[in-house]
Amino acid sequence: MKLLTSLCLALSVLLVGGMAFAQQSDVQQQQERRLVQPGNNAPVWREVRKEAQEHTTTVRGRETGVLVQSAGQTWRQIRNGPVTFYGGWLVVLAVLIIAAFYFARGSIKLHERPTGRLILRFGTAEQVVHWTSAISFCVLGLSGLTLLFGKYVLLPVIGYLLFGWLTALAKNLHNFVAPLFILSVVVMIVMWLRDNLPRAYDFQWFRKSWAFMMHGEHVPSGRFNAGEKVWFWLGVIGLSIAVSWSGVILLFPNFDQTRAVMQEAWIWHASAALIYIAIALGHIYMGTIGVEGAYGNMRTGYTDETWAKEHHQIWLDETKSGRTAPGGAVPAGAPHMKEKS
Amino acid sequence: MARMKFLVDAERCIECNGCVTACKQENEVPWGVNRRRVVTINDGIVGAEKSISVACMHCSDAPCMAVCPVDVFYRTDDGVVLHDKDLCIGCGYCFYACPFGAPQFPQAGAFGLRGKMDKCTFCAGGPEPDKSETEFRKYGRNRLAEGKLPACAEMCSTKALLGGDGDVIADIYRERVLRRGKGSEVWGWGTAYGPGKPGAQPPAGQPQPTGARS
Numbered sequence: 143m144k145l146l147t148s149l150c151l152a153l154s155v156l157l158v159g160g161m162a163f164a165q166q167s168d169v170q171q172q173q174e175r176r177l178v179q180p181g182n183n184a185p186v187w188r189e190v191r192k193e194a195q196e197h198t199t200t201v202r203g204r205e206t207g208v209l210v211q212s213a214g215q216t217w218r219q220i221r222n223g224p225v226t227f228y229g230g231w232l233v234v235l236a237v238l239i240i241a242a243f244y245f246a247r248g249s250i251k252l253h254e255r256p257t258g259r260l261i262l263r264f265g266t267a268e269q270v271v272h273w274t275s276a277i278s279f280c281v282l283g284l285s286g287l288t289l290l291f292g293k294y295v296l297l298p299v300i301g302y303l304l305f306g307w308l309t310a311l312a313k314n315l316h317n318f319v320a321p322l323f324i325l326s327v328v329v330m331i332v333m334w335l336r337d338n339l340p341r342a343y344d345f346q347w348f349r350k351s352w353a354f355m356m357h358g359e360h361v362p363s364g365r366f367n368a369g370e371k372v373w374f375w376l377g378v379i380g381l382s383i384a385v386s387w388s389g390v391i392l393l394f395p396n397f398d399q400t401r402a403v404m405q406e407a408w409i410w411h412a413s414a415a416l417i418y419i420a421i422a423l424g425h426i427y428m429g430t431i432g433v434e435g436a437y438g439n440m441r442t443g444y445t446d447e448t449w450a451k452e453h454h455q456i457w458l459d460e461t462k463s464g465r466t467a468p469g470g471a472v473p474a475g476a477p478h479m480k481e482k483s
Numbered sequence: 484m485a486r487m488k489f490l491v492d493a494e495r496c497i498e499c500n501g502c503v504t505a506c507k508q509e510n511e512v513p514w515g516v517n518r519r520r521v522v523t524i525n526d527g528i529v530g531a532e533k534s535i536s537v538a539c540m541h542c543s544d545a546p547c548m549a550v551c552p553v554d555v556f557y558r559t560d561d562g563v564v565l566h567d568k569d570l571c572i573g574c575g576y577c578f579y580a581c582p583f584g585a586p587q588f589p590q591a592g593a594f595g596l597r598g599k600m601d602k603c604t605f606c607a608g609g610p611e612p613d614k615s616e617t618e619f620r621k622y623g624r625n626r627l628a629e630g631k632l633p634a635c636a637e638m639c640s641t642k643a644l645l646g647g648d649g650d651v652i653a654d655i656y657r658e659r660v661l662r663r664g665k666g667s668e669v670w671g672w673g674t675a676y677g678p679g680k681p682g683a684q685p686p687a688g689q690p691q692p693t694g695a696r697s
Contacts, residue, residue, distance in 0.1 A: 173530040180665035186493070186533055187668055189524055198526035200500060201517045205584060209522050209535060210674060214580040218546045221576075289552045289574070297554060306570035309553045313572045317596075395575065396595025405579050 194402060204398055217405035225409065229416035230291055236420035240427045250358055251434045252448055260444040261461060269443050271333060275326035281319045283419050285312035290412060320389055327382045334374060337365045343456065344368035362455040369428075377421050384414035485648030486562040487605055487627075488676065489636070490656055491535050494666035495643035498523050498534040502635035502644050506538070509606065509634035510623025516587040518603040519635055536644050538635070539564065539585035539603035540675035547577035547586060555600075561627065562649075563605040568621050573597035582674050605646065606633040649676070 171185040189195070196207035205211070264272070288296065289312055297305045346361065347368035353359035361367070366374065388411035392404060399407075430437045433453070439445045450458040498521050506512065506519045519538035525531040541564045548556035548564065555570040556577075575597050577586040591598030608625030611618035618625060626633060636646030645652040653669075660667045 169525055169528055169531045172525065173528075176530060176665075181667060183493075183666065183668050186524070186531075187670075190535070190670070198523040199520050201503065201520035203515075203517070203587075206517075206520055207522060208584060209524075209537060210582050210671065211584065212582065214546055214582055218550050218580045222549055293552055293554050302554075302567075302570060306553055306555075306572075310572045313574055394594050395597065401579050401584075404575070408576075408579065 194400065205400055211401060213402050213405055217408070220409055221412070225412050225416070226290060226294075229412065232416055232420050233287070233423070236423045240423060240432075244427070244431065247356060249431050249434055250355070252452055253358065254448050254452070256446040256448045259447040261447055261450055261458070262443060263439050263445040263450070264443045266443065268333060269440060271326055271329050272440055275323060275330055278319045278323035278326060279422065281315055282323055283415070283422070285316040285319075286412075286415055287419070288312040289316070317393060320386075320393060324382075324386045324390075327378060327386070331379055331382075334366070334378075338371045338374040340368075340371060344371060360452065360455075363453065363457065364460075365454060365457040367454065373421065373425055377418060377425070381414050381418040381421070384410060385418060388414065485650070487541060487607075487647065488562070488649035488652060488672075489538065489540055489605075489633075490645040490652045490672070491537075491670050492641075492643040492645070492656065492659065492666065493533045493535050493668075493670055494663070495641045496521070496534040496536060497641055497643070499640060501638050501640055502536050505634045505638035506603070509626070510604075511619075512601070512623065513589055516589055516601050518585075518587065518601065535670055536635070536639075537583050537585075537671075539581075539605070540583055540671055541605055542582075542675040543677050546580035546582065550576045550580045552576065557610075559607060561605075561607070563607045563627070565604055565607060565609055565622075566600065566602070567610050568599045568601075569610075571599040573599055577602075583671065603633075606631070 168185070168189065172183075172189065175183065175185050190209050191212070193212055194205070194208060196205070197209060199207045288309060292305060292309060292312075296308070300308070341364055343362060343364070345368070347354075347363060350359060350361045351369065354361045388407040391399060391407040392411060395404070428436060429440065435446065435449045439449070447458070450461075500521050503517060503519050503521060507517070510518065512518055519536060521534055521536045523532060523534040525533070541562060543562070545556060545558075545564050547566075548554075548558075551566075552574060553570050553572055555566045555568075556564055557566070558564055573588060573591065573596070575586075575588060577600060578584070578588065585602045587601045588597035589599075589601065590596065604622050604625075606624055606626035608614075608618045608628065609622035611621065613625050613628035624634070631637065633646040636644045639645075645655060656669060
């Protein structure tokens, strides 16, 4: 043990000494070159081009001591290159696939007539949280798309004056709506975590998902089906964390984070957000025109028994047998079922 | 018309910060914003100390122009990169992309909210009418319109900082290098004006400086 400690100590002394020596030799090289080969200042310019190397300056501010940063050009190429190109086409492709699916398949309709018996599917708290995150997501998505693609898509159409006003609005909306989105998603994750835990029957759903989508075959599901669960884990949890974490870094430049940190955060933010938007388009489609009755469920909180039977049979059975409380935060004594008036 | 450039002679700069002061005074730059700064490497080490004055270099293929989401940047016939503050949204992307750390943001609110970007204009003002009151208030003095060169370079006591027609200042510098036999590197020109010989042309698609000697 003693040997190990002394070995570590010796190593660290060597390391620190080595670093000091390297620094010393850099400066010495610069000093010597001035005398030996005055026409070639290469050691000086190597020092100048060291990425994120802070030198001395009297001007206060972020990275004012850095003479040249090369990472900015790399960031520019990644942003204006792959992120804009592939990200843009990803969103366009998602829209095209959904449109093709809609025209080929049409919306998924109920097989049986609605019974008229309504079951509470989403409590008031769940609706509020869902719509808060949904609306804030749309605002963030649209403003973000404006900031990245507006220069190519909107500016040539609406001109500088209107576009300048629109992007200023987009930036401010993006900045001020973001905290609301983060908050609502955190609540949403806690609220729906239990109902999104994977169950054995979810794997069956994946096997039959094509038959369900194309031919309307019946696949029993819990409160959320396996597709919704994937959306929950991948989107609501995974992509939200990626987007929020990187977004907060960009949102608060007052913590003096360096340009390298903000460039990297931007690449994560834009990439994750574009994937998020592409997947969200699928969710929005399924929740509106893709599945008959789906929108009304979240809008009113109540669903028809036929809809519940055809889409979430296991949840319906559990609700009816009283094993699971229907909906979310239901006040005690509130009617879980009600007759359509 | 000429292709305007800055040239800093690291062999001559004595870190007096006269250029920084001249810029602030001439353009009445607000507090917290410095369009120009002097950076010293190996400060205090005899024989290894070098100082360089940095501001916007008015790049040929300007990264700020490429990443701006609102396209506020434009290039004058003199090759000077200017911007329209009325359109700027303060996103900070030009600051991420700029190799020289030129874009500055006055704080416009809590949490470091960025105001409209401010940077060196090569003393050439902005999109407003030349020498107008609004132009001065937003961008500072338009010395080029008055037939003068940038205040920083004009004020430089050792003439380390040269500003003007790229070909003319390159000639002055070449003569200096030949006389003293050292310090031939032109700092930042490769980054700002592209690889190859000093005075490289802007890439295709950008307005070409007219009348520039090759």
